[in-house]
Amino acid sequence: MFLNAVVIVLQEILEAALILSLFLAFVRYLNxxxxxxxxxxxxxxxxxxxxxxxxxxxxxxxxxxxxDSFDYVGLEITNASIHSISCFFLVLFAxxxxxxxxxxxxxxxxxxxxxxxxxxxxxxxxxxxxEIMQLVGGILNQGQAGPPIFYGGVVGAGIGVxxxxxxxxxxxxxxxxxxxxxxxxxxxxxxxxxxxxxxxLLNQADWLPFTPTAWDTGGLLSESSVLGQLAYALIxxxxxxxxxxxGAYTLGLVIVLxxxxxxxxxxxxxxxxx
Numbered sequence: 001m002f003l004n005a006v007v008i009v010l011q012e013i014l015e016a017a018l019i020l021s022l023f024l025a026f027v028r029y030l031n032x033x034x035x036x037x038x039x040x041x042x043x044x045x046x047x048x049x050x051x052x053x054x055x056x057x058x059x060x061x062x063x064x065x066x067x068d069s070f071d072y073v074g075l076e077i078t079n080a081s082i083h084s085i086s087c088f089f090l091v092l093f094a095x096x097x098x099x100x101x102x103x104x105x106x107x108x109x110x111x112x113x114x115x116x117x118x119x120x121x122x123x124x125x126x127x128x129x130x131e132i133m134q135l136v137g138g139i140l141n142q143g144q145a146g147p148p149i150f151y152g153g154v155v156g157a158g159i160g161v162x163x164x165x166x167x168x169x170x171x172x173x174x175x176x177x178x179x180x181x182x183x184x185x186x187x188x189x190x191x192x193x194x195x196x197x198x199x200x201l202l203n204q205a206d207w208l209p210f211t212p213t214a215w216d217t218g219g220l221l222s223e224s225s226v227l228g229q230l231a232y233a234l235i236x237x238x239x240x241x242x243x244x245x246x247g248a249y250t251l252g253l254v255i256v257l258x259x260x261x262x263x264x265x266x267x268x269x270x271x272x273x274x
Contacts, residue, residue, distance in 0.1 A: 005152025007224060008135060010160050012128035014233040016052075017164025019124050020045070022186050023117045025171035029179050030097065048118040052125025059126060060133035073205035079127065080201035086123045087194035087252060089116045094187055097261040132157075163230070181265040186234070188256035193236025195252035196245040203242065211243040 024045075059066070059078075066074040093116035096109055135153060171179050202208040218239035222228050231237035236249060256262060 002148040002152040002155075005135070005149040006156040006159070007226065007229060009132060009153040009156030010226065011156075011229045011232065012131045013157050013160025014163060014229060016121070016124040016128045017160050018167055018186075018233050019190065020121050021164045021168035021171070022183060022190070023121065024168055025179065025183050026097070026187075027117075028172055029176065029183065044114050044118045045121070048121040049125060052122040053129055055122070055126040056129030056133060060130040060137070063130075063134065070205070073207075076201045076205035077207070080198050080205065080207075082123050082127050083194045083198040083201065086120050087191055087198065089120050090187065090191040090194065091252070091255055091259075092116050093120070094184075094191070094256045094259040094261060097259070159226075177265075180261075184256070184259075184262045184265045188253045188262070189235045191256045192249035192252035193232075196236055196238070196241065196249040199242070199245045199248045200238075203244070208244065213240050214243050214246045216240050 024042075063075065066078055068074060070077045093113060096113050096116065132153070135149070138149070171182060174182065199208060203210050216239060221231065221237070221239065223232065223237070223239050228237060228239075238245070241249070
């Protein structure tokens with residue numbers, strides 16, 4: 001039970017922590033914090049985390065009611081909606097980023113970028129936090145099994161937050177060119193993951209037809225392992241994705257990689273290589 005709690009909470013914490021770390025690295029790389037007091041003081045981080053926790057609490061306390069909606073597939077539809085909204089704002093964030101490192105002369109774009117980051121972080125905390133709150137609620141009903149699950153959850157949360165912090169310092173510790181390329185790649189992978197998860201949830205709700213499995217790598221890397229959870233958070237790894245999921249993942253990946261900030265990263269690399 002201890003290890004199960006570690007893996008479950010790690011999975012929930014890791015994605016939100018990595019998304020937040022990625023956005024903070026983008027803000028620092030593009031010097032956005034020097035141009036806007038909200039970004040400089042990171043008020044958006046505090047607000048998005050606060051509202052995310054409040055929404056997660058509300059969501060977790062209405063699981064049964066939401067589950068009964070939409071012919072008893074309410075949770076799948078709700079989670080698919082959360083993923084699709086996150087995917088949209090990730091794409092919008094990528095296309096709103098400046099094509100070069102300039103001080104923004106249009107405050108509206110800064111506001112839009114801040115809203116994109118805040119909404120995505122808030123939805124990540126809503127999605128993952130509600131699952132953790134369900135686990136905590138289960139602990140209260142476990143009796144003797146409660147302490148191992150609780151301590152496992154604390155360890156999993158600690159590992160997830162630590163990986164997020166390490167990622168931030170790793171990204172900001174790279175050269176500016178490498179940091180930009182890595183951030184853009186992680187943003188594209190995260191967007192593809194959100195798109196693929198939306199398809200999976202709609203499949204489970206029978207709103208979209210199932211398609212054949214594209215491949216099976218469960219024997220090489222289990223999704224339930226710590227490494228598998230890390231791969232899921234970083235690149236959206238899934239051992240048995242469907243063909244439709246692979247298509248959605250690829251589409252999300254390509255849309256971000258075609259953005260102006262991605263072209264800047266590519267041109268920087270190409271210029272260095274030549």
